[in-house]
Amino acid sequence: MKRIYSVLVENRSGVLSRIAGLFSRRGFNIESLAVGVTETDDLSRMTIVTDDETDSPERTFEQIRKQLSKMIDTVRVKALSPIECISRELVLMKLRGDAERIAAVCEKTGARVIEETAETITIEIIAADVNVIIKAFEEFEIVETVRTGVISLQKGSSTLM
Amino acid sequence: MFASTALLKSLENEGVKDIFGYPGAAINPFFAVLAGSSINFTLVRAEASAGFAANGYARVSGRVGVRGTNTVGGRSTNTVGVCAATSGAGALGLLPAIACAYADSIPIVAITGQVKTAEVGSDAFQEADIIGAAEPFVKYSYLVKNPNDIPRIVREAFYLAAAGRQGPVLIDIPVDVQEAECDFYYPESVNLRSYNPTREGNVFQIKKAADAIIASKRPLIIAGGGVHSSNAVSLLREFAASMNIPVVSTMMGLGSISGKSTLNLGMIGIHGNSRANNALFEADTLIFIGARAGERSIPTPEKLSGKEIIHVDIDPAEIGKNIIPTIPIVSDCTDFFVKLSARLPERLFETPWATAQEKTSQETLYETSHETPQETPLERYFNVLSEFIAPDTIIVADVGNNQIAASKIRLTDGRFLTSGGMGSMGYALGALIGVLTANREQNSICITGDGGFQMSLAELATIKTYSLPAKIIIVNDSSLGMVKDTAVNMGITSIAGGFATDLSLGNPDFTALAKSYGIKAETVKDFNTDSLKRLLESKSAYLLNVVI
Numbered sequence: 001m002k003r004i005y006s007v008l009v010e011n012r013s014g015v016l017s018r019i020a021g022l023f024s025r026r027g028f029n030i031e032s033l034a035v036g037v038t039e040t041d042d043l044s045r046m047t048i049v050t051d052d053e054t055d056s057p058e059r060t061f062e063q064i065r066k067q068l069s070k071m072i073d074t075v076r077v078k079a080l081s082p083i084e085c086i087s088r089e090l091v092l093m094k095l096r097g098d099a100e101r102i103a104a105v106c107e108k109t110g111a112r113v114i115e116e117t118a119e120t121i122t123i124e125i126i127a128a129d130v131n132v133i134i135k136a137f138e139e140f141e142i143v144e145t146v147r148t149g150v151i152s153l154q155k156g157s158s159t160l161m
Numbered sequence: 162m163f164a165s166t167a168l169l170k171s172l173e174n175e176g177v178k179d180i181f182g183y184p185g186a187a188i189n190p191f192f193a194v195l196a197g198s199s200i201n202f203t204l205v206r207a208e209a210s211a212g213f214a215a216n217g218y219a220r221v222s223g224r225v226g227v228r229g230t231n232t233v234g235g236r237s238t239n240t241v242g243v244c245a246a247t248s249g250a251g252a253l254g255l256l257p258a259i260a261c262a263y264a265d266s267i268p269i270v271a272i273t274g275q276v277k278t279a280e281v282g283s284d285a286f287q288e289a290d291i292i293g294a295a296e297p298f299v300k301y302s303y304l305v306k307n308p309n310d311i312p313r314i315v316r317e318a319f320y321l322a323a324a325g326r327q328g329p330v331l332i333d334i335p336v337d338v339q340e341a342e343c344d345f346y347y348p349e350s351v352n353l354r355s356y357n358p359t360r361e362g363n364v365f366q367i368k369k370a371a372d373a374i375i376a377s378k379r380p381l382i383i384a385g386g387g388v389h390s391s392n393a394v395s396l397l398r399e400f401a402a403s404m405n406i407p408v409v410s411t412m413m414g415l416g417s418i419s420g421k422s423t424l425n426l427g428m429i430g431i432h433g434n435s436r437a438n439n440a441l442f443e444a445d446t447l448i449f450i451g452a453r454a455g456e457r458s459i460p461t462p463e464k465l466s467g468k469e470i471i472h473v474d475i476d477p478a479e480i481g482k483n484i485i486p487t488i489p490i491v492s493d494c495t496d497f498f499v500k501l502s503a504r505l506p507e508r509l510f511e512t513p514w515a516t517a518q519e520k521t522s523q524e525t526l527y528e529t530s531h532e533t534p535q536e537t538p539l540e541r542y543f544n545v546l547s548e549f550i551a552p553d554t555i556i557v558a559d560v561g562n563n564q565i566a567a568s569k570i571r572l573t574d575g576r577f578l579t580s581g582g583m584g585s586m587g588y589a590l591g592a593l594i595g596v597l598t599a600n601r602e603q604n605s606i607c608i609t610g611d612g613g614f615q616m617s618l619a620e621l622a623t624i625k626t627y628s629l630p631a632k633i634i635i636v637n638d639s640s641l642g643m644v645k646d647t648a649v650n651m652g653i654t655s656i657a658g659g660f661a662t663d664l665s666l667g668n669p670d671f672t673a674l675a676k677s678y679g680i681k682a683e684t685v686k687d688f689n690t691d692s693l694k695r696l697l698e699s700k701s702a703y704l705l706n707v708v709i
Contacts, residue, residue: 010355014304018296025297059481066478072301072321075355 001057002031004085004152006160007046007068008076011037015073019046022071028064032089032149043075045160047087047151076160085152091125091133097140105140109133164308165190165339168272169198171315174347177243179203179218179598181211183254185247187287188274190339192245203598203627205591206619208246212258213580213591213617215242215269217557218599220578220592223392241322242269242595248276249287252333253294257585260298262329264582265413266390268322270315271295275335278306292333300328305335308343320351325358326476327390358475362492362500369488370471371504373446377469379514380406381444383429383458386413386581387451387475391494397450398422400498405510406448409437411458412568413581414451420547420571423516430458432565440515441465449473451494454483455582473497538688539566539636539709545690546606547571549697555596555605559589559613561643563636567608575604587616590633594620597629606696611637611668621678624702631680632696633704640665671706680704 009015016035023030031049038045052060061079068077092114095102102121106113111133115122120143125133130147154160168191172180181203184192195202205211222240246255252273262269276285292302301321303314318330374380388397394417401408401424408418409429418425427437441447441459446469453474454462462484472486473494480489490497536544547570558567558579568577578596580588593607609617614635624631641664675682682704685692696703
C-alpha cells in the first residue's frame, strides 16, 4: 500500500539529509523523494512516496507522519493516499530503435520525442504512473533512464498550509 | 564585539552558570573569553564526561540549592546543561553523551569548535562532520556560518533543548567565526514557526480519561522519566495519595513516588520486581505518564490488550509507537494532572486495590531476571544503605548489574539518575560531577561497576581538582557481570568459548588508585555496613570498593 507525504520544510541546508536520515534510521521505505522551492522563497516542498507491503501499514504510516512532524525544520506534513492526489512524474529516456516505431508508441502513450540523433532518440514521459508507459518502450533498447520522482498536490481546493 | 564574546554573553543571557568541557585549538577563542567570565568552567578529563556532567547537572535542576535554576512564572524551569569541546576528535568524544541525553530526553546544549570555514570539507586536521555524525542523536543542530546569528542561535538552542520533549542541541562554530567581529543583540523571544509543541492536553481526551478512571476498579499509574522532566513529582504524589491509585515506575521514573509509600509497587520491566509487573497484569486501566513503554519496561505489549490504556506523553510520536493506547493524550505531565484532578472526585477509592506489602497474584507478564528468592548479600548491603541515606539523596547509577542493584534502593525525595535508554557505561562518575557542581551540598552517591568505573576513572582527577565531595561505591565483581549474565541467558554458557575474552577485567587496586589521586578509599570484602557510615559521613570525596 502506498502513502504520499507532502512535507513543507524550512529551505535550509541540511534539511534534506535530516529527512532522508530519518527514513533510513527508522527503517521506513522511500519509494521516491522529490524536493524543490515553493512560491515562498524560504520554504521547500517535498513529496515523499512510501510503500508498505505488510498487513498493517497504517501503524507505520502514522509513525512516519509523526516522525516527520517532529522534525524541527518541518512546517507542515500531510499524508494522503494516491487517489486523493493529483500526481505527476517526469521521465527522460534515451532509446535506440526504429524512429518511426518509437514515434508510434509515443503517440499511443502520450510520451514525446525531445531529441533525435543519428544513433539515439530521447523521449519524455509525464504521467501519474509512469511505470506502465515505460513498459511500453521496453521493446526498444533503453540506453539511459532518469526519473524525477513523483510530485503531488491534493485534489480539489485543499492546500497544505 | 568578538563573536566568541557574543557567544559568552548569549550564554550569560540564558542564565548559564556552569560549563563542562575540554579545550582545543578550534575552540580556543571561546575558552579565552570564558576564562574571565562569570561562568564557572569545569575541566573534565575526557569529553564524554563533560556531556554526562551536563546531563547530571540538568537533571537536578529545580532542586533546592541548585545553581542556575531559573524560575519562570513562579515555576522553576529546567536548567539546560552545557558542555563544550574542540573540533574533530574532541567533538566526537561528546557523541556518547549526546546520544545518552537524546535517549533519556535530557536538555543539554553541546558547543563544539570547528575548523576554519574555508577548510570545512577539506579533511583538515581535527576536522569531523560533527553535525552529520550527531544528526541521529540530537533534537536539533546548528553550524554557525554568520557570527551575527550567534545570539539567535543560542536563544533557539536553549529553547529547543528545554521545550516540549527535552533533548540535546548541538552548536558547531568554525574557529574563524568565533574570531570574527559581530553585532550583539539578544532576542527577547524565539520565533520558530515550525516548532510549536503541544503542552496542554485535549480537553475531550482528558474527560475520556477521567471517565475511564472513574469507571475502573483497578487503575494503575506507570510513571516514566517525563514526570521528572515536567517537574510533576509532587503533583503525581498528591494525585496518587488522594485517589488511592497505586503507582509503578520505569527505571527513568524511579523517585517519582516515595519508596516509603505503600502505593509504590516498585519498578516494572525485565529488571523490575514481580510485584510491579504483576500489577500491570492485574490492573484494568493503565495510565502511562511520561513513559515511552520501551521493550525493557514492557517487553510484551500485546499482553496488555483488552485493558483501558491511557497514554500521556508530550511527544506525539511516542504515542502508538510501542503500545497502542485506547485514550491517547499529548500533554505535559503537569498539565495533565491539573486538568485530570479537576474532573475527579476528591477521593476515588477508600483503599488502594494493591499495595506494596501484599501479593495478590502469582501471574506475571514475564520472568524478571534479577529477583532471587533470597536476598543476596549486596541487596542486604544496599537495603542498609537505604536506611542510612538522607531523604533527598540522589543515586547516580552506572550501567550493568550495579545499576539494577542500585535501582532497588528506596528513594524518598531523591532521584535515580542513570543512562536509562542508551546504557552508556561510564555515565555515573561524570553525571555525579554535574550533580555536585550544581550543588556541592547535595547528598549524592555514585554507584558503579568495576567496568563502568574504569571507563571513567580519569575523572577522579576532576573530583580532586575541584574538591568535589564525591561519594563513590564500586560494586566490584572483577568482571562484566551483566554481560556475563546476558550471555548465559542467551545460551552462550561457555563464556570463554563464546567470547574473545573471559570478561574478567584484571582490575587494579582501586583503593590504592584512589589514594594516588589523594582521595580517601577503602576496600570492603565482607559487606561490612560500617563502611557505608564512613562513606556517608565523609566531608570530602570517598571511594568504597565493595568486592562481591
